[in-house]
Amino acid sequence: MEQERKALLTVQDLGIDFGGLTAVNSLNLTVYDKEIAGLIGPNGAGKTTVFNMLTKVYEPTRGTILFDGQDTANQSVVDMSRAGIARTFQNIRLFSKLSVLDNVKAGFHNREAYSPASAVLRLPVFRKKEAVIEEEALKLLSIFSLSEEKDTLASNLPYGAQRRLEIARALATKPKLLLLDEPAAGMNPQETEELMDMIRSVRDRFAIAILLIEHDMKLVMGICERITVLNYGMMLAEGTPEEIRSNPDVIKAYLGE
Amino acid sequence: MKKKNPFGRILERDQGRRALSFILITALYLIMEAMMRSGNLSSLFQSLLVPVCCYIVAAIGLNLNVGVSGELNLGQAGFMSVGAFTAVCVSGYLSASVPSGILRLVLAILAGILSAALFGIIIGIPVLKLQGDYLAIVTLAFGQIIKSLITNMYLGFDENGIQFSFVENKTSLAPGGKMLLNGPMGATGTEKISNFTAGFILIVLSLLVVYNLIYSRSGRAIQACRDNRIAAESIGINITSTKLLAFTVSSSLAGAAGALYGLNYSTLVPAKFDFNTSILILVYVVLGGLGNMTGTMAATIILVLLPELLRSMQDYRMLIYAIVLILIMILTNNDTVRTNMTRVKNRIFAKKEGRA
Amino acid sequence: MDFLSYLINGLSLGSVYAIIALGYTMVYGIAKMLNFAHGDVIMVGAYVVFFAISSFHMPLAVGLLLSIAVCTVLGITIERLAYKPLRQASSLSVLITAIGVSYFLQNAAQLFWSSSTKVFPSVLSNGALQLGGLSISYLTLVTIGTCILVMACLMLFINHTSTGRAMRACSEDKGAATLMGINVNLIISITFAIGSGLAAIASVLLCAAYPSVYPTLGAMPGIKAFTAAVFGGIGSIPGAFLGGLLLGIIEIFAKAYISTQLSDAIVFAVLIIVLLIRPTGLLGRRIREKV
Numbered sequence: 001m002e003q004e005r006k007a008l009l010t011v012q013d014l015g016i017d018f019g020g021l022t023a024v025n026s027l028n029l030t031v032y033d034k035e036i037a038g039l040i041g042p043n044g045a046g047k048t049t050v051f052n053m054l055t056k057v058y059e060p061t062r063g064t065i066l067f068d069g070q071d072t073a074n075q076s077v078v079d080m081s082r083a084g085i086a087r088t089f090q091n092i093r094l095f096s097k098l099s100v101l102d103n104v105k106a107g108f109h110n111r112e113a114y115s116p117a118s119a120v121l122r123l124p125v126f127r128k129k130e131a132v133i134e135e136e137a138l139k140l141l142s143i144f145s146l147s148e149e150k151d152t153l154a155s156n157l158p159y160g161a162q163r164r165l166e167i168a169r170a171l172a173t174k175p176k177l178l179l180l181d182e183p184a185a186g187m188n189p190q191e192t193e194e195l196m197d198m199i200r201s202v203r204d205r206f207a208i209a210i211l212l213i214e215h216d217m218k219l220v221m222g223i224c225e226r227i228t229v230l231n232y233g234m235m236l237a238e239g240t241p242e243e244i245r246s247n248p249d250v251i252k253a254y255l256g257e
Numbered sequence: 258m259k260k261k262n263p264f265g266r267i268l269e270r271d272q273g274r275r276a277l278s279f280i281l282i283t284a285l286y287l288i289m290e291a292m293m294r295s296g297n298l299s300s301l302f303q304s305l306l307v308p309v310c311c312y313i314v315a316a317i318g319l320n321l322n323v324g325v326s327g328e329l330n331l332g333q334a335g336f337m338s339v340g341a342f343t344a345v346c347v348s349g350y351l352s353a354s355v356p357s358g359i360l361r362l363v364l365a366i367l368a369g370i371l372s373a374a375l376f377g378i379i380i381g382i383p384v385l386k387l388q389g390d391y392l393a394i395v396t397l398a399f400g401q402i403i404k405s406l407i408t409n410m411y412l413g414f415d416e417n418g419i420q421f422s423f424v425e426n427k428t429s430l431a432p433g434g435k436m437l438l439n440g441p442m443g444a445t446g447t448e449k450i451s452n453f454t455a456g457f458i459l460i461v462l463s464l465l466v467v468y469n470l471i472y473s474r475s476g477r478a479i480q481a482c483r484d485n486r487i488a489a490e491s492i493g494i495n496i497t498s499t500k501l502l503a504f505t506v507s508s509s510l511a512g513a514a515g516a517l518y519g520l521n522y523s524t525l526v527p528a529k530f531d532f533n534t535s536i537l538i539l540v541y542v543v544l545g546g547l548g549n550m551t552g553t554m555a556a557t558i559i560l561v562l563l564p565e566l567l568r569s570m571q572d573y574r575m576l577i578y579a580i581v582l583i584l585i586m587i588l589t590n591n592d593t594v595r596t597n598m599t600r601v602k603n604r605i606f607a608k609k610e611g612r613a
Numbered sequence: 614m615d616f617l618s619y620l621i622n623g624l625s626l627g628s629v630y631a632i633i634a635l636g637y638t639m640v641y642g643i644a645k646m647l648n649f650a651h652g653d654v655i656m657v658g659a660y661v662v663f664f665a666i667s668s669f670h671m672p673l674a675v676g677l678l679l680s681i682a683v684c685t686v687l688g689i690t691i692e693r694l695a696y697k698p699l700r701q702a703s704s705l706s707v708l709i710t711a712i713g714v715s716y717f718l719q720n721a722a723q724l725f726w727s728s729s730t731k732v733f734p735s736v737l738s739n740g741a742l743q744l745g746g747l748s749i750s751y752l753t754l755v756t757i758g759t760c761i762l763v764m765a766c767l768m769l770f771i772n773h774t775s776t777g778r779a780m781r782a783c784s785e786d787k788g789a790a791t792l793m794g795i796n797v798n799l800i801i802s803i804t805f806a807i808g809s810g811l812a813a814i815a816s817v818l819l820c821a822a823y824p825s826v827y828p829t830l831g832a833m834p835g836i837k838a839f840t841a842a843v844f845g846g847i848g849s850i851p852g853a854f855l856g857g858l859l860l861g862i863i864e865i866f867a868k869a870y871i872s873t874q875l876s877d878a879i880v881f882a883v884l885i886i887v888l889l890i891r892p893t894g895l896l897g898r899r900i901r902e903k904v
Binding site: 323329383384386387388390391393394395397398399401402405406408409424532536539540543544547572573575576578579580582583586587589590591592 | 641647695698699701702703704705706707708709710712713714716717719720721723724832836839840843847872874875877878881882884885888889892893894
């Protein structure tokens with residue numbers, strides 16, 4: 001059953017320096033089509049920095065990122081979104097003064113594009129595209145149980161709903177790879193349980209790959225098919241949850257000597 | 258019943274508010290027009306009608322920039338100036354070939370819009386990379402530069418063509434020639450072709466443009482960049498071009514406003530559009546409410562009229578104006594006042610909901 | 614020789630800008646607001662000195678001290694009455710309030726002292742120091758000297774007194790400063806007091822060089838000094854000093870070598886170019902949002 005799957009994201013020898021300080025070094029990482037992969041490590045290991053490099057918020061100092069067969073050198077954040085990488089943020093970043101629905105609609109920016117002029121003149125193309133956006137956005141909201149709150153300002157949502165909205169917005173861009181930065185942060189065990197189901201169903205329904213950063217080991221071990229461990233910006237281990245759990249280096253990094 | 262309109266939810270939510278602004282401004286126009294016809298409007302008020310329209314258009318534009326896009330702009334008067342002097346020159350140049358005043362007004366306003374838009378793009382591309390107060394000071398600087406440049410321009414034409422000189426007046430026109438720009442003296446002898454109806458139409462068009470833009474893909478993108486640049490980029494929104502769009506539309510509207518203004522007076526000096534004018538328009542926007550176009554129109558009308566209404570106070574009027582300004586800012590930002598206002602708002606909303 | 618004398622004139626004008634810019638930058642650094650009424654405090658200072666000398670025949674030093682006292686009290690009063698209620702408000706509301714205060718001061722001045730221009734008496738001897746072929750007026754020397762003195766005192770105060778330390782703490786993080794037992798409101802008042810006192814000093818230097826006093830006197834120097842503060846990196850005290858001096862030099866050179874009429878345009882164009890290259894000014898700190 002476990003046949004060689006197509007690699008969606010291939011990261012080779014990736015590294016970044018901040019003013020002489022090496023934050024991440026010699027990272028190799030592969031994410032296959034439609035898999036759920038995990039990136040874990042102690043605080044300050046450089047996990048979010050890896051996400052920032054994958055989405056080109058930071059341009060890597062060394063190494064290559066191949067996404068969907070394309071080299072992404074010198075691509076911008078916007079290019080990466082167009083190429084099919086979407087993300088959420090560790091500290092939630094919503095459009096606070098837009099409604100929940102408009103937050104998701106904003107995610108359709110490049111998917112259902114039309115010019116400002118056709119908006120000003122209310123041309124047929126505007127009506128057609130807006131109808132599609134409306135329909136698709138409402139569908140996304142109902143998947144994430146946010147339909148009731150569609151007219152609420154994003155900043156007025158409860159915490160858990162804000163996390164869900166961020167994922168819905170990311171999915172609105174129709175990504176091939178979704179990066180989740182600590183999706184379970186601040187959630188209680190029951191919410192985390194629901195989140196695990198949700199992540200799985202997102203993968204199945206949208207047929208996309210997911211790479212997530214998480215501290216909650218139960219979640220990581222429960223849903224990730226493969227896990228990469230970072231420590232001090234270096235790759236410590238890589239493998240299935242079972243392999244990671246029994247890896248002595250990992251245990252040492254997490255528990256100390 | 259609401260489901261009928263498949264794309265219309267976004268239109269629905271603010272539709273009432275938008276319709277209200279059109280209804281109010283049309284009603285106001287009709288009342289003013291009727292009073293003018295029946296001779297019930299003092300000449301002072303009549304003389305204020307066109308300027309009020311101009312400031313409203315400029316303020317609607319600035320609100321797109323400051324309220325919706327979230328970038329403080331202290332140079333809106335500079336764009337008005339570009340629009341005004343372009344329009345005055347175009348109208349002056351065409352006075353012989355296009356005898357129809359209305360047609361000339363339309364052409365001159367279009368020229369004003371285009372030139373202000375062009376300046377908006379030229380200035381916006383480098384500047385919008387800056388953030389916050391630094392962006393504000395650069396727009397202030399551009400306002401000053403534009404004023405300074407126009408103050409030093411000499412433009413005229415005669416049967417041999419157009420003559421232009423900079424800093425020193427080197428134009429020597431043949432008899433029958435006409436000076437369009439005369440350095441610090443600005444434009445003189447302009448034919449007054451602006452009128453209140455044109456001003457009203459311009460307001461309605463500006464409202465349409467701004468509303469249609471806000472409630473669209475571009476409007477969402479503009480607000481997304483305002484609320485969270487990093488998240489906006491992450492979903493594929495190009496921040497520079499989005500901000501540039503808001504900035505350019507804002508300056509185009511200022512250009513239109515300036516054009517209408519310039520063609521309302523026989524003389525216009527460059528010093529008219531200085532830092533104080535930029536600030537005045539910003540005050541209308543802030544008092545009217547960020548992103549609130551109806552409020553902006555109301556604030557503009559009230560604040561243009563206030564000094565005139567206080568005319569009986571003579572010397573004290575500007576002092577009272579200043580005190581009113583400070584008090585409004587303090588009161589609207591005061592927690593107690595705010596809570597009470599929210600309570601009133603909630604009551605109104607509750608009523609609406611009950612009805613629906 | 615021309616070049617040198619232009620340079621010295623530029624330094625002199627720049628010194629005045631620098632003193633005003635220090636007021637802007639200190640208030641910005643601590644209260645995080647653009648105090649557009651700062652220029653009008655200069656105007657009030659100028660009127661006080663004018664009346665002290667012309668009407669009450671006081672010596673310049675007494676007039677200056679009186680002016681500093683009046684401006685300091687004025688600065689604190691403005692802050693307490695107009696800005697303090699807006700501590701939690703958006704920066705835009707505070708900006709509009711500052712503009713309201715500016716209108717208020719200008720119109721109050723017009724009401725009390727009429728809009729006609731008053732001629733400031735010549736308070737410093739018109740003599741000049743001859744250095745080779747170079748002639749430097751005493752006024753220029755005094756102006757530059759005052760600026761250096763002010764700057765030195767301010768740096769000593771900020772870096773070597775407990776109040777100065779408290780000010781630096783407030784500019785970093787008001788919340789943390791409060792937790793450390795610093796009276797933030799007091800510090801903000803002190804900042805306004807110092808800034809306004811400096812404005813009074815600047816008013817005398819300004820009026821000695823351009824001897825006319827009128828209600829909108831402070832507007833243009835205010836904008837220029839604000840520009841100088843941004844130029845140097847707003848919030849940075851050495852930045853305001855450097856920005857002020859450079860702005861003065863650029864202005865005088867632009868007037869001398871390019872065009873008098875276009876000097877303002879050139880000054881602002883230089884500002885824009887500098888900001889495009891260094892988006893937070895010459896000595897401003899780069900802020901990078903953490904993702």
